[in-house]
Amino acid sequence: MTSSRAKLSMSPTAATAAGAVRKVAVLGGGAFGTAMANHLASKGIIVQLWAREEEVVQSVNGKHENSIYLAGIPLSEKVVATSSVAEAVNGAEQVYLIIPTPFIAKWLEQNQSFLPWWVPLVCCSKGIEQESLRTPYEILVDELPGKYHSKLAVVSGPSFAKEIGVGLPTSVTCAAQDAEVAKQVQLALATKAFRVYTATDVIGAELCGALKNVLAIACGASDGFGFGANARAALITRGLAEMTRLVVKKGGKASTITGLAGVGDLVLTCSSSLSRNYTTGHTMASNSLPEHKRSKEESAKNFNKDLAVAEGVKTSLAVHLLAEKLSVEMPICAAVYEVIHKGVDIKTALRKLQDRPLVSRKDMTTLNVGQSWDELVEISPEKAEEADPDRGPRREVAYQEACFVEPGKEAQRVNGGAIAVAKNSGVLTGQTVATDSRRERYRWYRRSPPQDEVGLPICLRCRNRKGSHLHAVAPVAEDLLPVEPGWREIPSFSSGTLQAREAAYIHENNWNEHMWEIVSRVDFQSLMEEGCYLLKGVGRDIIHRLSFGQKVFARKGTVLIQEGQENSALFVVGHGTLAVSVKGGPGEDVEISTLGPGQVVGLYTMLKGTNASASVTVTSEFAYILELRHSHFQASLEGEPSVKHRMQVILEQREAQNKAAEMVQKKTIREV
Numbered sequence: 001m002t003s004s005r006a007k008l009s010m011s012p013t014a015a016t017a018a019g020a021v022r023k024v025a026v027l028g029g030g031a032f033g034t035a036m037a038n039h040l041a042s043k044g045i046i047v048q049l050w051a052r053e054e055e056v057v058q059s060v061n062g063k064h065e066n067s068i069y070l071a072g073i074p075l076s077e078k079v080v081a082t083s084s085v086a087e088a089v090n091g092a093e094q095v096y097l098i099i100p101t102p103f104i105a106k107w108l109e110q111n112q113s114f115l116p117w118w119v120p121l122v123c124c125s126k127g128i129e130q131e132s133l134r135t136p137y138e139i140l141v142d143e144l145p146g147k148y149h150s151k152l153a154v155v156s157g158p159s160f161a162k163e164i165g166v167g168l169p170t171s172v173t174c175a176a177q178d179a180e181v182a183k184q185v186q187l188a189l190a191t192k193a194f195r196v197y198t199a200t201d202v203i204g205a206e207l208c209g210a211l212k213n214v215l216a217i218a219c220g221a222s223d224g225f226g227f228g229a230n231a232r233a234a235l236i237t238r239g240l241a242e243m244t245r246l247v248v249k250k251g252g253k254a255s256t257i258t259g260l261a262g263v264g265d266l267v268l269t270c271s272s273s274l275s276r277n278y279t280t281g282h283t284m285a286s287n288s289l290p291e292h293k294r295s296k297e298e299s300a301k302n303f304n305k306d307l308a309v310a311e312g313v314k315t316s317l318a319v320h321l322l323a324e325k326l327s328v329e330m331p332i333c334a335a336v337y338e339v340i341h342k343g344v345d346i347k348t349a350l351r352k353l354q355d356r357p358l359v360s361r362k363d364m365t366t367l368n369v370g371q372s373w374d375e376l377v378e379i380s381p382e383k384a385e386e387a388d389p390d391r392g393p394r395r396e397v398a399y400q401e402a403c404f405v406e407p408g409k410e411a412q413r414v415n416g417g418a419i420a421v422a423k424n425s426g427v428l429t430g431q432t433v434a435t436d437s438r439r440e441r442y443r444w445y446r447r448s449p450p451q452d453e454v455g456l457p458i459c460l461r462c463r464n465r466k467g468s469h470l471h472a473v474a475p476v477a478e479d480l481l482p483v484e485p486g487w488r489e490i491p492s493f494s495s496g497t498l499q500a501r502e503a504a505y506i507h508e509n510n511w512n513e514h515m516w517e518i519v520s521r522v523d524f525q526s527l528m529e530e531g532c533y534l535l536k537g538v539g540r541d542i543i544h545r546l547s548f549g550q551k552v553f554a555r556k557g558t559v560l561i562q563e564g565q566e567n568s569a570l571f572v573v574g575h576g577t578l579a580v581s582v583k584g585g586p587g588e589d590v591e592i593s594t595l596g597p598g599q600v601v602g603l604y605t606m607l608k609g610t611n612a613s614a615s616v617t618v619t620s621e622f623a624y625i626l627e628l629r630h631s632h633f634q635a636s637l638e639g640e641p642s643v644k645h646r647m648q649v650i651l652e653q654r655e656a657q658n659k660a661a662e663m664v665q666k667k668t669i670r671e672v
C-alpha cells in the first residue's frame with residue numbers, strides 16, 4: 001500500500017495535479033509564446049522555449065529579450081530558448097503549443113515523436129485551417145495518436161501578448177474535454193494578475209477565438225474609413241450574432257460565447273490597435289483612401305496575404321467555407337472574405353452590409369416547433385424575457401452538459417437531480433430540456449442541434465443538487481426557447497435499469513485518488529481502436545467522437561443491463577470486470593462470460609432491437625466504463641460500410657452463445 005502510494009505521488013500526473021509544476025515547454029517563439037513563457041517563468045517555473053528562428057534563440061538567451069517578436073520586454077532568466085524541440089520538451093510537466101494555426105499540422109508531422117503524451121498539451125493558437133476547416137484542437141486530435149487526446153487543452157480569451165509581457169491583469173479560459181486537465185493548466189498559469197477560468201467547451205472556445213480575428217479585420221477597416229464608434233459597435237454586435245450562429249451550429253455552448261473566449265476576446269480585438277487583425281483591417285482601409293494616392297492594384301500588392309501574421313486573414317476563407325457548408329448566415333465575415341480573397345473593394349463591401357434588406361426581429365411567441373434556428377437567433381434576450389415572463393430570471397434555469405438521447409421518453413428524476421430524455425415531438429432539429437431552479441419542473445426548448453454529427457436530438461443533463469459540478473448557467477435567450485408553453489412536473493424517481501444504474505454511478509466529486517489515476521491512464525479511444533472488433537478500420541475521427549460518451553465509475557454490483565429489460569446503451573470497459581449472466585432457474589444466475597478492459601457489451605440488444613437477453617453486472621470493486629447511447633453509436637457509424645458486415649458476424653456469434661446459454665438454463669448441457 002505504502003509503496004504503491006509513493007509510486008503514484010511520483011508520477012507526472014500526481015505532481016501536476018498538485019499544482020507543483022516545475023518545468024514546462026513552450027513551443028513557439030512568437031509574441032504570444034514568448035509572453036506566456038515569461039508569465040510562467042514569473043511563477044518560478046523553468047521554461048524551455050522552442051523557437052524556430054536562431055536569432056530568437058540567441059536574443060532570448062543572450063539579451064533576455066525576444067527582439068524579433070516581443071521587442072522591449074525584458075524576459076526572466078528562467079526562460080531558456082532552444083532550437084531543438086527534443087530539448088525543449090525534456091522533463092516538461094506541461095507543454096504549450098503556440099504557433100500560428102496554418103503551420104500546426106506540418107509542424108506536428110515533423111515533431112510529433114518528441115511530444116510527451118502523458119502531460120497536458122495546451123494549444124493557445126487561434127484560427128481555422130484553410131484546407132481542412134479544422135480548429136487547432138481538431139488538428140491535434142487528427143494528427144496525434146489517441147493516447148494524447150485525454151491530455152489536450154486550449155487557452156483562449158482576451159490576451160494581448162504585449163500586456164501579458166508587462167504583467168498587466170489578464171483573464172483567460174482554459175478548455176479541455178477532461179476537466180481535471182483544465183484544472184492542472186489553471187493551477188500552472190494562475191497568478192493574481194492572470195486569472196484562468198476552466199471550461200469543457202473546447203470547440204466553442206476555439207471557434208470564438210478564430211472568428212473574432214475575422215470580425216476584428218472588419219472593425220479595423222470601419223475605423224480606418226472613419227465610420228465612427230456607432231458603426232464599430234454595430235459590427236461587434238452583429239458579429240457576435242454571426243459568432244453565435246456558427247458556434248452553436250458546431251455544438252458549442254452559449255455560455256462560451258458570453259464568456260471571455262467569446263465576447264471578451266471579440267470586444268478586445270475589435271477595438272484596439274494592439275490587435276494585429278484590427279490593424280490589418282485598418283491598414284487595408286486607410287491604404288485604399290484616395291489621399292494615399294494608391295491604385296487598387298498597389299493596395300492589393302501592399303497587403304501580402306501569405307506573410308500576414310494576422311490569423312484572421314487566412315481564417316476568413318475557412319470561415320466562409322465553413323459557413324457555406326453549414327448553411328450559416330455570416331454577412332460580416334463574408335465581406336471580409338470577399339475583400340481579402342476575391343479582391344472586392346473594401347468600402348463597397350462594408351457599404352453592402354448596410355444595404356442588406358431590413359429585417360424585423362421576430363417575437364419568440366410566434367415561433368413554432370420546426371422553425372429553423374436561423375430565425376431563432378434573431379431574438380434579443382430582452383425580447384425573450386419579455387415574451388416569456390413565466391420563465392423567470394434566466395439565471396434560475398440550471399442545466400449542464402449536452403448528452404445524446406433517444407426520442408420517446410419522458411423526463412425522469414435521477415439521483416437527486418434530473419435526467420431528461422427527448423420527447424419525440426416529430427421535430428428532427430433537436431431539443432433541449434432545462435429545469436427550473438428547484439429542479440421540480442422541466443420544459444423543452446429548441447436548440448441548434450448537433451444533428452450534422454449524430455442526427456439526433458439532444459438534451460441537457462442536470463446533475464445532483466449537492467454535486468460540486470452543478471452550476472446555474474444563464475442560457476442566452478437567443479439560443480434557448482421553449483417549444484411548448486408551461487412547465488411539466490418531473491415525475492418522481494421510478495424503478496428501472498436506467499435509473500438504478502445511474503443512481504449507482506459514483507459521481508466525480510466522490511472519485512478518490514485511485515480513480516483519478518485510472519481516469520488519467522485509461523484511453524477509451526485507443527481501447528476502441530485496438531480492442532473492438534466492430535470498430536476495426538473505422539475512421540479515427542468517428543472513434544474519437546464516440547470516446548466523448550459519458551465516462552463513469554460504477555460500484556460493484558451495479559446492474560448495467562438487466563435481462564428481459566430494455567437497454568439503450570453500449571458499455572466499453574476501461575477498468576475492472578463485468579459479468580454477463582442469464583437466469584438459470586428461480587433465484588439462480590448462470591455466468592456465461594466475464595468482460596475486462598477493451599471489451600464492449602450491449603451490442604446485441606442494439607442490433608436486434610430487443611430487450612436484453614442477459615444481465616451485465618459489475619464484479620470488481622468498481623468499473624470505469626464508457627457509456628454510449630445506442631442512438632448516438634448507430635448514428636455515428638452510419639455510412640461505415642465494413643461495420644454492417646461485422647455487426648452481422650457479432651449477431652451470429654451472440655445467437656450461438658445464447659443457444660448455449662439456453663441449454664444451460666434447461667440443464668441440457670449438464671446431461672451431455
Ligand SMILES: NC(=O)c1ccc[n+]([C@@H]2O[C@H](COP(=O)([O-])OP(=O)(O)OC[C@H]3O[C@@H](n4cnc5c(N)ncnc54)[C@H](O)[C@@H]3O)[C@@H](O)[C@H]2O)c1
Pocket residue numbers: 028029030031032033034051052053069098099100101103107124125126127159160161162309311
Ligand atoms: N500575439 C498575441 O497577442 C496572441 C494572443 C493570443 C493568441 N495568439 C495566437 O498565438 C498564435 C501564435 O501567434 P504569435 O503572436 O505568438 O506569433 P507571431 O505572429 O508573433 O509570430 C509568428 C510565429 O510564427 C512562427 N512561424 C512562422 N512560420 C512558421 C512555420 N512555417 N512553422 C512554424 N512556425 C512558424 C514564427 O516562428 C513565429 O513564432 C496565433 O495563433 C495567435 O492567434 C496570439
Ligand SMILES: O=P(O)(O)OC[C@H](O)CO
Pocket residue numbers: 126157158159160161213216265268269274275276277278310311
Ligand atoms: O493581435 P491579434 O489580433 O492576433 O489578437 C491577439 C489576441 O488574440 C487577443 O486576445
